[in-house]
Amino acid sequence: MTDAAADNMPPGAGRAAPAVETPWRRFMADFCANRLALFGLVLVIVVAAAALLAPWLAPQNPYDIAKLDIFDSKMPPGSASSDGTLTYWLGTDGQARDMLSAMMYGMRVSLLVGAVSVVVALAIGTVVGLTAAFFGGRVDAFLMRCVDIQLSFPAILVALILLAVLGQGVDKVLYALIAVQWAYFARAARAAALVEREKEYVEAARCLALPRRRILWRHLLPNCLPPLIVIATVEVAHAIALEATLSFLGLGVPVTEPSLGKLIANGFEFLMAGKYWIALFPGLALAMALIGINLVGDHLRDILNPRNAR
Amino acid sequence: AQELKVGLSTEPSSLDPQYHNLSPNNQIALHLFEALVAQDPAQNLQPALAVSWKAIDDTTWEFKLREGVTFHDGSPFTAEDVVFTIDRAAKVPNAPSPFTQFTKQIVGIDVVDPMTVRLRTAAPAPLLPVDMTGIRIMSKKAASGPAPEGKTTEQLNRGEGLVGTGPFKFVEWSRGNQLVLERNDAYWGPKPAWKKVIFRPLPNAATRVAGLLSGDVDFIENPPTVDLPKLASNERVTLARALSNRVIYIHLDQFAEPTPGIPDTNGKNPLKDKNVRHALSLALDRTAIVQRIMEGFAVPAADLLPSPMFGTRKDTPVEKVDVARAKKLLADAGYPNGFSITLGTPNGRYINDAKVAETIAALWTRAGVKTQIEASAPPVFFKNRDEHKYSAYLAGWGATTGEMSDPLRALVATPNRERGMGGTNKGRYSNPAVDAKLVEAMRTVDDEKRRTLLQEASKLAMDDYGILPLHFEVSVWAMKKGLTYTGRADQYTLAYLVAPAQ
Amino acid sequence: MSDAASPTLELADLKTHFFTRDGVVRSVDGVDLQVGAGEVLGLVGESGSGKSVTGFSILGLIDPPGRIVGGQVLYRGEDLVQASSARLRALRGRNIAMVFQDPMMTLNPVLRVDTQMIEAIRAHEAVDDATARRRAVAALTQVGIPSPEARLRSYPHQFSGGMRQRVAIAIALLNKPDLIIADEPTTALDVTIQGQILFEMRKLCQETGTALIWITHDLAVVAGLADRIAVMYAGRVVEHGATAEILERPRHPYTHGLIGSVPTRGHRGQALFQIPGMAPSPLRLPQGCAFQPRCTRAVAACAAMPDLQEIAPAHQARCWNPVP
């Protein structure tokens, strides 16, 4: 039995292959191995690009009310505007906004709300969770009771109540979403930190008399991040969906700067009237974004899961 | 025709006919109870439990009651029931919107004989018969109880003591789910066509329409305007419509200086200038709003009440949109570059309110007044409005009494709490001439004189652009083919008026 | 019992490979072994040398992406590689039993011990519950668990590590198998507990004539237990012979080095013998003799794979240049 493929390994050489394999490269290689996840990533990139570049790509600025011509409202897809300057490829809504533009701008709001709320919640939650785990004792008990209380309440209710109190507005939605999410991250961060804290490399760092802060941020934090990143990706999707839901219920963003959720809510009225495009297209866009993010998150979970780590 | 299923946009908050003065409650109460005086679809007064009424002197009204009417429980209807009911209105605790507003002028009730009552008032009360349309007579026998008010609201909600003379009897109510009524076969008037009526709350407009299309319900109120073109062309569906007494208007802050929401005029309030108000009115393309946003189910307004109603004028042309002139007026007023303004609007209180506001914003912006809208949930909007946080806001007013004094008093009279004037005049428009005519009218029992006074008062206010009427809502009902309904100005959905088509 | 001439189990050129994303892992790449009734075979090798995979291959318990790609597993002359899955299942636990390394993990934590024992009996025999229970009690007594009736109703977590391993062994013994494959059953245990278990296992095999394959990476453990030792390296048996032969006269340089690198009495403070380098990745095995890159005695011939040759009576080694 001959092994043609097997090549000799120099004695003492590290197991793995070419040059320096950074965790990042390893991660990318793992990531790209799954086609579904790549597809998800492409979806996310397309959606994000459409959102980010909306001011340059969108045929119309749907937030500029002076530009809206009421006589162009509720045009089916493919109609030309009454002044003949542009074609509404996806139709217009009840306010004569070009659906395509409105969706791109709406996606901006949705993504912004999702991303910003998650980033802030992640930051808050991580600090709280790590602090609780690292210091333990009363600090831990207090912080975790707060988290428990927050988590004993379904997100949508907290957000509903908060928004009812705060009123409408993108910023208010952000506050509500952050308030809803930080606790997840705090708990996850604490759980991860408790596991990591017991690992011997932390003990080694303490043995080397490294300053606490350094241990916390340089040793603990980076190793607690993977599960948090997984949660964060999925939470972005959650946040976007939650914002859409809140807007749908009439408690989210203001009507003049509709997010995708608000667009769908607007379209809901038109559904029975046969003006399907007003609810359908933003819904599809939202679904695309969420599916993309979830696909990516799903796969991230697989490859960042320490159980699956090789 | 056995059963009629009706989809309501708003469920009654209570079945107590004297708890909450609110359309959804009143329209249900009208099935079970009757008032002394009724209103026809155009809100003209009609005899009901009273066959006739007349003013005996300036402060006394006499009502002759209908003979041979029995309550659902078989007991006869008499003057005692009227006394009991009018008394009870003031005793219902925690009433969020009490019925005393209809009875507060009454200082005494005299039972002349079992079929005659006299209501005495402190001051001349020309509108007392109108007020009496809001007081639905309960059975003294059935609704008495240990509590001061007799049967409590809670008991009535359960159906205890819920005994009237109306065309339907109560069967069951499961809040949020359905209210079931059955025909009162002993009803004195025309018998309803339906043995049983089921009201289902379907607050979501789209679901309501879906319910109708899927046959879940036979009849719905307030189908969303967007669906109307499609429903109108659907041969399985019939529409009924009626011009309502509700005007949608824009109020402009004509008091505060500086006024919130206009940041760029160095503290000056441009809205105090009639030219500016005129310009804003000229910029409004009311026809476009009615056509595109309201799908044609509204009527452009030039006054606060639609024309044939009491106190309205015949010759009130709707302001034609004229952007050029608006710009010129603005320039004349010293704002050649316009200014910025925030327009407040509730979101979900009136038909398409926020959408209309958005359109207005676009229209004004084109005329040079850069407009932002601030749409809020109704409670927030009303709070802000009451705290004078808007320099301009969109709202609506339904004249339940169906005559002109009602909107004038509420919307354009100089605010005065004690006299109950200008309660909803949050733009704080004040015109002594209007006030004078109005006060005069309200003291006048003679209908013709009063009508003229009211016409004059409203003309003064309209010509001054003290308030900008937009349109009158058209109420719409949709039903499956084979039913008919006469639309009502008071927007009530009354199952006993639904009839199978011949 | 069967006649001594035909071994209970014989592996002939067994090959089990894992087809992973990174390539083919030749975990077991041509293993020949046999074990007879009442005999104890020690299977020794460093981590990753393929001991466990060999054990699992015998019972057909290789999970995808792994597959037996060649060779034979002859149980009393029957090739289990070709056997149907029903046949394999009938053999498992009844004729060939297995004990695993981690006593914490081998018993299902949510099932009571009696459930797990009785199901093992009833999977092979239609006996009533009472009989099965009696046999379970007997098996527990056999492995030295005090008050077995009461302990039967316990959950695994209520046992200590040593006790749990005894329960696992009792389960293996339930159906009186001909062969037990024990995959490092004492590695996770303390020395004192390991001592108890080794002692009992040997007693049991002697009493029942059961053949035993004892997998371990610790030569010292099999020194006192096994009749014969097979040393594995990179998926192949590199040396095989009677225990005393192997320990006293190791002929393969790897075995030789392995024995040299174990600290022993009387050499305190002296440098241990050191095999240079480390075990090759099973993904990239060197050509020819897998040990050649680390071997001090490597010669040109080592570029080709040597066969397992008889070097002395009942002593085989896979080497071109064995230690004299």
Place this chain on the structure above:
Amino acid sequence: MEGSGSVEPRRPAWPDPLMASPIVDLTGITKRFTQRVDLAGRIANVFGAGLHETVVQAVSDIDLAIGEGEVVGLVGESGCGKSTLGRMVAGILEPSDGAIRYRGVALEAMTSAQKRAWALGVQMIFQDPFASLNPRLRVGETIGEAPVVHGLVDKGQAADYVAELMRRVGLDPAYARRYPHQFSGGQRQRIGIARALAVKPAFLVCDEATAALDVSIQAQVLNLFMELRQSLGLTYLFVSHNLAVVEHLSDRVAIMYLGRIVEIAPTEALFDAPNHPYTQALLSEVPKLEARRRAYRPIEGELPSPIDPPPGCAFHPRCPHAGARCRTERPALRAIAPGRLSACHLNDG
């Protein structure tokens, strides 16, 4: 029930020549892990739940002095408190009771400079070669971090310093930019050693430092330890349950049982003639290459729980020689021969 701890001499009766200046000196070291009852628990107790604190006495009343350059082996079954003791010596855990002296200075009396000297002077080598390295740091950073933070080397020279250390433990300095996952277990253990050496320690606590390694790799690491001891004059506390390894490396061996040292003696003496019945049993238990086909009665029973240790001599339930006294009175750790201490009533004759 109470042990005779109070009458027991605090210092070993027999002065060890090596002990002239112990580098680390432990007296009466005890470590308890306490699980408290929280508010809810206290309320529950009002209703008669009867909850109380659980105390794990992981390490009890240990006296141990380790001389400069000495290698002390610490042996015992799993859970007997070896790691806990090692971590207290390394300063990662604080003892609940007792005093630690480093180079003659008691912990409480230390200046902050002395504290740092102790913190850096005693380093640990860990068991798990996978968990003991931060997977997100390059090997060079892992090794070079502490000396830079503590100002032992300049940032600029760190790379050279790291290269030097890597060579010292037998790693190719070219691998400094790699991540831990790219190394084998033995190599990782070398990285761990280099990391410890980077702060120029005098004392290494090796907690099962070779337990996770294959025999052939273990030999390499053991050789490295011995080589470092020679070249750097290091002192070791070598924690292990592998008697053969301990015997190979240590000058003195301490046997622990349930949080206490039951016997401590120079290696040769201990292995030639174990005194304590537990030591005897342990030694007979160890499989040896030389021993073929042993026939012996293994030690009965298992290690009791440290939450609820048996009274008297903790070993008496498993001890073949246990008498009535063993069940009630805890034997003191006493000198039985020069340099040898044992805690057994049998020695009293």
Place this chain on the structure above:
Amino acid sequence: MLVFIIRRLMQAVVVMVVMSALVFGGIYLVGNPVTMLISDQASEAERLAVIRDLGLDQPVWQQYLTFVGKAVVGEFGKSFRAGEPAMQLIFQHMPATIELALVAMLLAVLVGVPLGMYAGLRPDSLRARGIMTVSILGFSLPTFWVGLMLIMLFAVALPEWIPGWPRLPSSGRGPTVDILGLKLSIFTAQGWLHLLLPAATLALAKGALIIRLTRAATREVLPMDYVKFARAKGLSERRIVGVHVLKNIAIPIATVTGLELGQVIAFAVVTETIFSWPGMGKLLIDSILLLDRPVVVAYLVVIVFFLVMLNLVVDILYSVLDPRVRLEAQGR
């Protein structure tokens, strides 16, 4: 166990106090409920009378203290809008929500667990991949949009396109039957028809979650030594999957199902809005929009209590399913 219950109850009390205070202050800030309740025609005197009647003239902290004082003896005030005790309103609406949530969860479990196990047992099969892709859709799509599309499809489009296709009711609850004083619709065929779409909407997301959870749990359990050991004992595959694997994955599934039930009840707010389902969630939304504070606060109190009880039940269930867990010892 006792400690556990006490801990939960303490937590519940804290949540209730925090939430009710927040809501009290919050609604006070938002607006005056009277503006929504009272008719525009009412005079100022009437307005003031209403405000006094409802106790809204007092400073908010005093209102809160009054509320707490009464709440302690179980009085949560009357709904501003309906004039009925808030609790009574909530209990009237509760059966509808619970019924919907239970049916949805049941549907999710009945569909999710088998599919999840299949996907876990054969992770590489085409069907498993299909299941997983669909499940991603399931929990990606926002509930309200799914609800809309279902209405669109089953109540409007399909019956229009395909003659004879049954039109599913898209709103309301259908006829109810009184069972032990509860009005339930699951005992009539019409009731089931009405339940179908809203329950499916809710079940889709939860079913997807359960599929993924079951799959993950199965995949985690399968490589365990005890599964291999069970094989080595010669057990049949059916017994291994049906007993050894199922019993182990039942632990996380039961736990999550229990906790998700709380989420379903909370999320019913959305579904109920779309389908005009007369449950608690709709009551809440309406009450929030109308600033009907007593109802909002009472709802929260009920929900907190419910969730805490649910958690407790889940924990107890957990300890029943997993013999390793002793509740006292748990630090949670």
